[in-house]
Amino acid sequence: MYQTVIGLEVHAELSLDTKIFCGCSTKFGQEPNSQTCPICLGLPGALPVLNEEAVKYIIKIGLALGCRILPEARFDRKNYYYPDLPKNYQISQNYLPFAVDGYLELPPSQKKGTPIKVGIDNVHLEEDTGKNIHSESGGREGYSLVDFNRAGIPLVEIVTRPDMHSLEDTESFMVSLRNILLYLGVSNCKMEEGALRFEASVSIRPDEASSLNARVEIKNLNSFKSVLRSLQYEIERQRRLLSGGEIVSGETRLWDEKEGKTLTMRVKESSPDYRYFPEPDLPPVVIKPQWIKTIRAAMPELPAERLRRFVKKYHLPPYDAIILTSSKSLADFYEEVVEGFPDGKHVSNWIMGEVLEKLKERKIGIEESSLTPASLSELLNLIKCGTISGKMAREVFAEMFATGKGAGEIVKERGLAQISDTRKIKETIDLILKKNPAAISDFQTGKKKVIAYLTGQVMKETKGAANPQLVNELLQEALQQQ
Amino acid sequence: MKIEKKEVEHIARLARLKLNEEEKERFGRQLGQILKYIEKLNELNTEGVEPALHIVPLQNIMRKDEVKDSLPVKDALANAPATKGKYFKVPRIIE
Numbered sequence A: 001m002y003q004t005v006i007g008l009e010v011h012a013e014l015s016l017d018t019k020i021f022c023g024c025s026t027k028f029g030q031e032p033n034s035q036t037c038p039i040c041l042g043l044p045g046a047l048p049v050l051n052e053e054a055v056k057y058i059i060k061i062g063l064a065l066g067c068r069i070l071p072e073a074r075f076d077r078k079n080y081y082y083p084d085l086p087k088n089y090q091i092s093q094n095y096l097p098f099a100v101d102g103y104l105e106l107p108p109s110q111k112k113g114t115p116i117k118v119g120i121d122n123v124h125l126e127e128d129t130g131k132n133i134h135s136e137s138g139g140r141e142g143y144s145l146v147d148f149n150r151a152g153i154p155l156v157e158i159v160t161r162p163d164m165h166s167l168e169d170t171e172s173f174m175v176s177l178r179n180i181l182l183y184l185g186v187s188n189c190k191m192e193e194g195a196l197r198f199e200a201s202v203s204i205r206p207d208e209a210s211s212l213n214a215r216v217e218i219k220n221l222n223s224f225k226s227v228l229r230s231l232q233y234e235i236e237r238q239r240r241l242l243s244g245g246e247i248v249s250g251e252t253r254l255w256d257e258k259e260g261k262t263l264t265m266r267v268k269e270s271s272p273d274y275r276y277f278p279e280p281d282l283p284p285v286v287i288k289p290q291w292i293k294t295i296r297a298a299m300p301e302l303p304a305e306r307l308r309r310f311v312k313k314y315h316l317p318p319y320d321a322i323i324l325t326s327s328k329s330l331a332d333f334y335e336e337v338v339e340g341f342p343d344g345k346h347v348s349n350w351i352m353g354e355v356l357e358k359l360k361e362r363k364i365g366i367e368e369s370s371l372t373p374a375s376l377s378e379l380l381n382l383i384k385c386g387t388i389s390g391k392m393a394r395e396v397f398a399e400m401f402a403t404g405k406g407a408g409e410i411v412k413e414r415g416l417a418q419i420s421d422t423r424k425i426k427e428t429i430d431l432i433l434k435k436n437p438a439a440i441s442d443f444q445t446g447k448k449k450v451i452a453y454l455t456g457q458v459m460k461e462t463k464g465a466a467n468p469q470l471v472n473e474l475l476q477e478a479l480q481q482q
Numbered sequence B: 001m002k003i004e005k006k007e008v009e010h011i012a013r014l015a016r017l018k019l020n021e022e023e024k025e026r027f028g029r030q031l032g033q034i035l036k037y038i039e040k041l042n043e044l045n046t047e048g049v050e051p052a053l054h055i056v057p058l059q060n061i062m063r064k065d066e067v068k069d070s071l072p073v074k075d076a077l078a079n080a081p082a083t084k085g086k087y088f089k090v091p092r093i094i095e
């Protein structure tokens, strides 16, 4: 039984208006090279000036991950030549990052009883690189194109300790971290826009007692799915090597999304020699204790706290609370519905059942659906006061989900309102009883089962619109009076 | 003092320079001379002296997160040896 050891480096673009060292806009999807200036193009003589908001953001992230904020942070140059890097070095932090020694506690899972803490080695700030596009043709004809709009976008890198031991841990970590960043409002985490990217490292050993085999780093991971797929592939590859008596060599491998495998990079490229040295163009940042105090005081409620609050305030089982707080928008949605229909568990049942089922079917998040919290609480109220039955509610819900219309509006349009008018039901009952004299004598001789049959007849007569509970009560009454 | 050929090749590769045999020999010699000259600094007693990372005593020089005008694309591309549309054009990176 092999033991797996996994670590992650997570890059998140900070959602700020301007780049980290210049006033160029960070807006996504603009015309190539339209958001550049002498600083982010690395033209001679241009001097970078740090975006103060980026410092506030990284302190927020550091605090949320239980890190120590260092009293002084500095920037360093990471030197390498690649056409996505206009200066031939990237401004990053190697020696004195903003935050160190934190942890993220993974939410308890169904399978594992004890919560897992994943250590955070450090959280540092750097500039993003440009984007390359490669031509189809190779050889002499081939070329690559460069867009520097992304160069200089503020990037935070979160480096974990190798504390994850399974794909499940890794997924849970990524989901939790993304959640924290979203709750803090520091990154939009849109993976399809490259705002959240990963590098993983993985090594295995025969058992916990033996020493670790060489570590393999995997680059080019742009989604949760590619992280998990590449790790799965790499763990199997390493196991196969070891069980065949071969050696795993420490190297950097590239994930090929299309082929679904990791590929070896040329040895020279995989042994980085970045020759870090202090960035002379940027003076140190001395973190005043007052800043930390102010930021700490303004910290929003984080996922772990919200989970605890949901259990306590809404009397939810932990399982419900974990699912509901697993996404900020879902948790916000839940709380808004509860405002209009104050029965926490009932609302949770609906969201965890009907709502999540529909979202899964359509493969979207709650924020992308046209369902509003107000219309869901309206629906629940309509059920509660007997206007519609549970069965009708499902139909109404399907239409609400598809069209974004309000529950009451749909009920009205489709004439779905349940007949709760006692007089009307009584009339129908009289009619049915007249047609079924045999059923009455059956009832009188103790065959109580006929009530179900008669209820069915009344429902049929009203085309399902009568309130079945009311029908049942009134029937009993009517039969006893016969 | 002479820098070994292997090291010259490594440094040249990091700087994406293609050197011929004669150049490797010559640069190895010159780099050695430069390092030897710099080594003079080691003769100084620096005990108790803090490393000076910056020569000006500045700290916390920051700017507000406010958008400023960027260069027109035409100007951004003006110095590039090759362009295509609104992109910089470089030799193909991936083989």
Ligand SMILES: [Zn+2]
Pocket: A019, A022, A023, A024, A035, A036, A037, A038, A039, A040, A041, A152
């Ligand atoms: Zn710029």
